[in-house]
Amino acid sequence: MEQLNHFFADLSGLLWGWPMIILLLGTHIYLTIRLRVPQRYIFKAIRISVKKDTEATGDVSQFASLATALAATIGTGNIIGVATAIALGGPGAVLWCWLTGVFGIATKYAEGLLAIKYRKKKEDGQFIGGPMYALEYGLKWKWLAILFAIFTAIAAFGIGNTVQANAIATVTKETYAISPYFTGTIIALLIASVILGGVKSIARVCSALVPMMAVFYVVGCIYIIFVNIDFVWPAIKMIVKCAFTPQAAGSGFVGAAVMTAARYGIARGLFSNESGLGSAPIVAAAAQTRNPVRQALVSSSGTFWDTVVICAMTGIVIVSSVLHYPDISFSNGATLTHMAFSKIPIVGEPLLIFGLLTFAFTTILGWSYYGEKAMEYLKGSRWVIPYRIAFVIVVFIGSVIQLDIVWNLADCMNALMAIPNLISLLALNGIIVHETRKYLWQNQLDQTEDSED
Template structure:
């Protein structure tokens, strides 16, 4: 009966109903229009803000650490396996639509991160915490909706998603090197425990060093492969565009598959609109000291995840001749493509990359769940200990489990989180527009934007003493 309910909900959200795809596209268009195309108009400003992004305090992590933490969670199996699925089911044109949804998703990511930062609170230790549950409660005064979001997030990010990522690691290492799953699971638990015992700061420090290394290393390999196949690049890019608009022989059916799979996999990968990233945004000490500065930084995260990392995977696969005619899906297609470029070392590289990508997600997922402990007054030693034990136990179970049903429940949790978050941020459009205009005006005057309570009208009120 539970499986039937989960299946029915997922069918409405992700399947034939495709409610979430329409909601996320509409949300991206809505905020692109309302914010005057901020992701295009202020594209360069995202990078400018990185210059002062390394400042932290006793209250919060630095903006750069928040960016790396959000990328830790975003960058996972979707960047390697998800892109391969999009290409195998939707052809090369799916990549074009993945780019388009990322462009719209940047505006959504901007909006939700601004709210996460504006309505942040201080926990028992005097450290910043926040996320959709907090801006729903303080901005909309809908405590029941805030609690519902937190419960879905605990189930998804706190427990199930980490089990799924652990399963991906053990499967990759077992296939490549025949490592026993139970032993790999123990190693993952020990490594994760050593990092998360330091709380959000420990996770942020880990992300700050590992994520740039991971991203630069992966993109560098993709660039080398692209340069070595530079003669194939113009034809590949032309094929992406022609396939995206159904200009190939296959016709309208291929066009629908390209759009559906490109958008769906892009949304899965960059997480814009799901309500996960505002937790990282809220934990930061913004620079300059204005909520909108974190909107720019996290908007950059969507760009890096999809436009850079997913594109790197797409180029690796397409330059190896991968297309919708291949019977392989997921990580095997990526491994085969990499092997065709690098020889037998390609499989090793992909196994190492997906293990690292997935492990960073395992660690960052913990931080998102921990941020919601304050909502239930559990941000104390006993509450954190109980949460940590449950989180580690799920990793060990996930490392060995058969996961189709768990994947379905994870999809449902993510889907319901996203529905609640999109309704909330659209509802709070007046606040997002008001505070964004405050930043834009100050920035256009050549001032360093600073925000103080009362500078502009917002819905509800932020916690006293935060601004």
């Protein structure tokens, strides 16, 4: 087991070297420039996401699609992932994570656009799409589409399954002394009861849970920031300074190279918001929308909420708490967030546990859909039910295995998914610009695609 962990750790380090950082951030920045800073439309995107559109076509509402995508992204990456990034890469990792989200809004926009542009309608009337369809029908590179689908089907068991199940089991064991085997069984049964109903069942549950859990978590973060108010500005300055210098930050942190801060910050940023990963477009393809650009805007708002808001708040909470309380150190690693929330009297720890449990649970739901759609692309609809069954079984397994291996494997799968997806975004950027000009820049967002000349 230890040798396997070292293997995935080495592979993760290789995949997340300078080439990946350049490809990922380069794509974010390039699309931001190419699309004339689509981040400036973020409030328009938020308004569209909460409006019901009776003239649109699709399987689920745009809000339900966004909620499902957020369910898959707002998870342990926001809680444990940020803490892990800080422990391994230093406070500067928070800024890299945040920048990944800010520029990643453009990439998530482009992914959502291509998801609608190249989605297909099945015989039963349901819509399917995602990067594999953009790669096959947009670029005619089916071999790369197959690779993406394979990586996605496997990654779903890591980033969206074992990581989340392990986090739930670990928290319940440490807090309530509940056996991981018992926790794993309960989680598996709950997941099975939802995913067997398909995308509408998943979207219904996510639409109910995501807004509630996000509000509770953000309120907790705001309270801690208020308590740590005298340390918030010093924390922000430390985050910025450590992002670009290898100097020690004190409080148990012995200093890290800029490359290390960038690597872990960007990796956890991608893990959290999934911009460039290619996962969210799979559920975006099922959204009820009039044209590709409307859904592109809605998709982009997911990265804003996930990273620009929630991950940033988590990072500030952690760093300011380390500066405020002498018993908290950067070396505490994955427990940093837990220690920060424990400073809230009475409700702090239950609030964090509730957030972690619901975040992780809904992430499993979202990724079960991503994985099954990838498998459906590879092998057809007959493989969906067997994949769901396997997914439920792995939920239980993930609850009882070693966490280090899970994180390293997840990082590897993230990178392998991102590469073909980013290639499709760059190669099809002309289509993305054309659609954006037609609907957004010419103020035709209400135009229905099928009615065009």
